[in-house]
Amino acid sequence: MGIVFMGTPHFAVETFEQLIQAGHQILGVVTQPDRPKGRGNKLNPSPVKVKALDYGLPIYQPEKVRDPIFIKKLADLKPEVIVVVAYGQILPKEILELPPLGCINVHASLLPKYRGAAPIHWAIINGEKETGVTTMLMDQGLDTGNMLLNTSVEIGSDVTTGELHDKLAVLGGQLLTKTLYMLAKGEITPQPQDDGQATYASLINKEHELINWQKKAQDIHNLIRGMNPWPGAYSFFMGTRLKVWETSLQDYPGSNSGSIGEIVYQDDLGFWVQTGDKPVLIKKIQPAGKNIMTANSFVNGYGLSLGQFLGDKNE
Secondary structure (H helix, E strand, C coil), rough: CCEEEEEECHHHHHHHHHHHHCCEEEEEEEEEEEEEECCCCCCCCCCCHHHHHCCCEECCCCCCCCHHHHHHHHHHHHHCCCEECCCCCCCCCCCCCCCCCCCCEEEEECCCCCCCCCHHHHHCCCCCCCCEEEEEECCCCCCCCEEEEEEEEEEECCCCCCHHHHHHHHCCCCCCHHHHHHHCCCCCCCCCCCCHHHEEECCHHHHHEECCCCHHHHHHHHHHCCCCCCCCEEECCCCEEEEEEEECCCCCCCCCCCCCCCCEEEEECCCEEECCCCCCEEEEEEEECCEEEHHHHHHHHCCCCCCCEEEEEHH
8 A cells, every 4th residue: 555654753663664564655754854952952853754764765854744845745646545643743634635545643542532642641640541542534633533443451550651652652553554454445434533522631741740749649650650751750859859750659668647748768669758648659760960860879869868858848
């Protein structure tokens, strides 16, 4: 099948490679323009562009996908289908109606739940036990098109966004390959989404990253693993900003409780901080400008002691 692939981040690379391995003809690859990154602001290609270069495929990087000149180039490729995986721009009607089999999106949730930019993050932050991947025919809405196929996966109690991301990337490639095969044979009937069941997964911002120790330990644990490996949940200690990378909800070995945000216990595993219902164990942490370290290394290096606080009391 003649395909134009549109994608940008690492999540899209797995699907891209599985399309090639399945024998599909990639007519062109559309990805975001190279962006400045790092101390020297050197232009960096997207992960999808890097992989497309490995295969020697034609690459297109329009600043605006609505550019008539780009749309004409796309039409000249005559794709049977356009596959879109985390591309990063909303497609206009002219592109959506271009391929005879439509534009198919691979979305990392069980639609209509978690439409939007950060479905993996929010599934974990909200404590979901299950998520998955959905293929859909794109329309002009935000992840509102008719669904084709989906597949689900359990979310373990300690799974991070990074771990779930990698699993869903593989499943997404597998599901798309199956979707294209069945679509070509006329074996799929697109199903409309129930808008009444829809939820939205907004972009992550600084406000979302800040740990509120007044919340329950489970909610804090979900936030921290939901922000791992990017962008990281944070708090403060003695005016120093700390990113917290790993926590545990194992049984609290101490006998005393404390005030919200208070460090109430410390042993070989790390240190416990009082939350809105019970202490949570902090295992890995990262002070500003430093590498990630064990909680005990932080205790030894920064002179942390029982009775001190994380959060607002130190700002």
